[in-house]
Amino acid sequence: MSEPAIRIAQMHKYYGTFHALKDINLEIAKGEKVVICGPSGSGKSTLIRCVNRLEEHQAGDIVVMGTPLDDNVDNIDEIRREAGMVFQNFNLFPHMTVLENCMLAPVLARRIERSEAENTAMQYLERVKIPEQAHKYPGELSGGQQQRVAIARALCMAPEIMLFDEPTSALDPEMISEVLDVMVGLAEEGMTMVCVTHEMGFARRVADRVIFMADGEIIEQGAPDQFFDNPQNERTKLFLSQIVSD
């Protein structure tokens, strides 16, 4: 079997004395789609933020696309270029147009020609169905449009992995589906995806594996059918019943 896209072994994360992630062991294969869910404060966002070193872990190993995540800045930058991330609050750069947002990292971090970067950017903006907004500023777009730009911006770096940190949680209900549609399309093309989300419909539809976390631990994981229809752990059952009853 080939090297997995992400390998996390015996990883621990502390905030001061608070033990935020406890002995995380996780392998995600290339092309695999994983959904991570769990109650708030369970460490799911922290987990994917550790993958690209937005949070530092204190013990254990993380290897992304064969590159070990250590204190070597070159390794960190390499991993960040290979793993695109989409945030809950979009985090577009408000002082740049949509197109400039998409071109910045390819030009600076990948040293791609401006004209080529622009072509790529327009291509991805068409993919997320907003090429006509290319010359607007993020502040002029709706939340759903901004999140689609954020996805396009991440894709412009041609990443091997996409990390989604609650991408639809800050959106008005009517905009959620336009973002999920883009993510489903991405999944169908074989992108390796790790999504922290509460959209269980999305999980059922595209996930190869669903992971349930609570109190900084992975409690249960499995294929969606098994996970949703026949959960083993009491906490998983409780969580699922709460989500469904909502």
Next chain:
Amino acid sequence: MAKMFQPPKDSFQSRIKSRYFATRRDTIISIVFATFVAWVLWSLIGWALLNATFAPNAGDICREDLHGGACWSVVSTRWRIVLFGLYPFEEQWRSALACVVMVVVGVLSCLPWFWSAKRMAPLWVVGFAVFYILMRGGFFGLSEVTEQNWGGLSLTIFIFAGTSLLGMPLAIIFALLRRSELPWIARTMALVIDTIRSLPLLSIMFTFAIVLPFVLPDGWTGDKLYRVIVGYALFFACYQAEIIRGGMQSLPVGQEEAAKALGLGYWHRIGYIVLPQAFRNALPPTVNQFVITVKETSLVTIIGFFDVMASGRAASGTAEWNFAVIEMYVFVGLIFFVFVFSLSRYGAYLERRLGVGKR
């Protein structure tokens, strides 16, 4: 129907009436105040224009003047001292030209086209070089004029430009060190900034002008003028660093995280994401800082330089002209006003321009 939703148009008269004459009390206040303003304006015009003496060398006429008008004669006679200070009379065209060069360079660097290091740096290097060659001379058959004899407006502009150009990069470096992830660097920088901010500017200038030559090895000291500019720049940098840091702190953390997640390195994140937004947030206090700096240049008089302010005082300080001190101060005040007011207007223009992408 659509017509009904148009806001009703106020006529000029009805607007005046509703704003100033709505009630009896409003009417009385308006009339009293308008009379007062008219009286002040009329007196001012009478003093400054109608009853004033403009001709040069008319000190005697001014003194016998019974109308009590302004004696602009002091300006038309002695303006060269104000503008050029102690600079040798025959060479004053050089000082004037140097002044113009500096102002042109300053105005050019306000244009968005020059806003990149590639264009800004050569512009200022050339600007300072031309200024120095013109003022100092000693090259190209120009006679040498040492810094001690520089003065007036060109000295003021030179100190301001030198302070800003040295101070701004320094301020950025200070601000970045101040928020370093290494605690001992951040704390040391905070200590330095707070120490310098808690010292009076005068004491810093004295230190750089007079104490430093005792401490530094010979040949390291440079002219007093440059040491003072370095002192000014350091003082400016410490204040401006805190302004920039304030601008950085008002950025959502997500901005830097997004830049990190895209694989941008530290300098790219700072240069393209953090600083542009920090400066936009910190624009009003930054303009404020520049305005203060323009006016603080007058303090060089303390260590024996004749900037435009001190030159003005000197120009009206002779027995012949000492009755016209007010006119001279008004003239110097106008010079400062032109610079500071343009600076404020430019700041307002920047705010409008940079506001474009926001919301």
